[in-house]
Amino acid sequence: MSHSTVSLSGTTKLLHIIIALGMITLLAVGIIMSEFEIFALYDLHKSFGAIIFVLALARVIWRVKKGWPSAVGQMSQVQHMIAKAIHWILIISTVLYPLSGLMMSIGGGHGLAIFGFEIVAETLDAAGETVAVNASVGGLGHDIHGLITYFVIAAIVLHIVGALKHHFVDKDETITRMFSLK
Numbered sequence: 001m002s003h004s005t006v007s008l009s010g011t012t013k014l015l016h017i018i019i020a021l022g023m024i025t026l027l028a029v030g031i032i033m034s035e036f037e038i039f040a041l042y043d044l045h046k047s048f049g050a051i052i053f054v055l056a057l058a059r060v061i062w063r064v065k066k067g068w069p070s071a072v073g074q075m076s077q078v079q080h081m082i083a084k085a086i087h088w089i090l091i092i093s094t095v096l097y098p099l100s101g102l103m104m105s106i107g108g109g110h111g112l113a114i115f116g117f118e119i120v121a122e123t124l125d126a127a128g129e130t131v132a133v134n135a136s137v138g139g140l141g142h143d144i145h146g147l148i149t150y151f152v153i154a155a156i157v158l159h160i161v162g163a164l165k166h167h168f169v170d171k172d173e174t175i176t177r178m179f180s181l182k
């Protein structure tokens with residue numbers, strides 16, 4: 001059976017690849033830097049994370065305005081529902097990760113600087129110790145940021161496995177249209 005392939009916009013493809021590579025990198029960097037307490041990486045993690053936040057918000061607005069891309073190829077109802085659910089989990093995670101990171105940093109009194117450019121100043125007491133601006137916001141941000149990690153990684157793995165299945169088993173254009181340069 002033939003099907004027509006609806007091509008994806010440049011905006012969809014560009015935001016997907018930048019955010020995807022950024023998320024995968026920041027997940028790895030986040031785990032490594034906190035596991036091994038490599039504090040030198042924190043500012044870079046936060047800077048790139050804040051940029052992803054802006055791009056992810058732009059993508060959510062793009063989705064609200066343009067809707068989701070329609071699927072190509074043959075899929076069962078169940079397969080379609082799983083793919084959709086995972087797209088929702090992923091797009092939400094691209095906003096929730098940086099949002100919770102910002103809550104943790106700013107709420108915790110650590111402020112925010114993007115590549116050294118100060119956006120929110122850190123709050124220090126007379127002794128030079130960090131004081132929380134809002135400890136419960138900071139604590140909630142920290143909890144969310146840590147708790148969703150393995151759930152999000154599992155969703156990304158399923159997403160990639162699903163994409164590869166389309167390419168190598170179903171042999172449809174799901175992957176090529178998302179990564180095509182035209």
Ligand code: HEM
Binds near residue numbers: 019021023024069160
């Ligand atoms: C690098 C490995 C990845 C591959 C090969 C890949 C592949 C794809 C493909 C082929 C589609 C189109 C699905 C369709 O036609 O219905 C898609 C859509 C999508 N992907 Fe990925 N993806 C990857 C990583 C990621 C990551 C890390 C995220 C986010 C954390 C992500 C989030 C999304 C979202 C939200 C969509 C829905 C369409 C959109 O909003 O642009 N992907 N992906």
Ligand code: HEM
Binds near residue numbers: 026031097112145
């Ligand atoms: C945008 C995507 C982001 C992703 C995918 C991400 C991912 C992660 C991950 C996986 C960890 C390790 C969590 C753990 O195992 O406890 C982490 C730690 C951390 N992230 Fe992010 N992050 C992002 C953005 C941000 C932003 C925007 C900020 C702050 C402005 C931030 C601040 C931090 C801090 C301070 C830690 C260390 C927490 C600790 O030492 O307990 N992150 N991040």
